[in-house]
Amino acid sequence: MSNQLIRHILLGIFFVLLDVLFFQHLSVFNATADPLLCYLLWIIQKYDRVPLLIMAASLALLQDALFDFWGIMMFSKTLTIFLVYNFIKRKSEAQLLLWQIFLIIFMGALIHNIILFALSSFFIAFATSYSPFTIIFGNTFYTALIGLLIYIFRKR
Secondary structure (H helix, E strand, O other): OOHHHHHHHHHHHHHHHHHHHOHHHOOEOOEOOOHHHHHHHHHHHHOOHHHHHHHHHHHHHHHHHHHOOOOHHHHHHHHHHHHHHHHHHHHOOOOOOHHHHHHHHHHHHHHHHHHHHHHHHHHOOOOOOOOHHHHHHHHHHHHHHHHHHHHHHOOO
């Protein structure tokens, strides 16, 4: 295992803990951000598909264990990374503008939230008063905004 891989795994665990300790309590209009998804979309450019899918599944399984979601996050994050991998890998070769970064994170988060909502409707994980619009588009917009801020303020 390389030092870079260990560093990215530890940083992924940090994003899971950041989600549990901070972002779940920082909801805006009942929408919450998913910083782990932003992180996984960001490291697509650094890894091949199989190691990234294993890393996404492992980190999302940790997130499932902490949120008691029974594998829903693991399946949705792994499937999202699998679906958007080629598109983001091709786009990461060019220098992107901020609105393009926002749009890529938005589309990745939209795919993730649609899969998450579809799965959770089977398992009644979100059997609350939330509307599907808030869960899908609110969480997507909030995640894309947080991802854009992380991109802007990241260490170069």
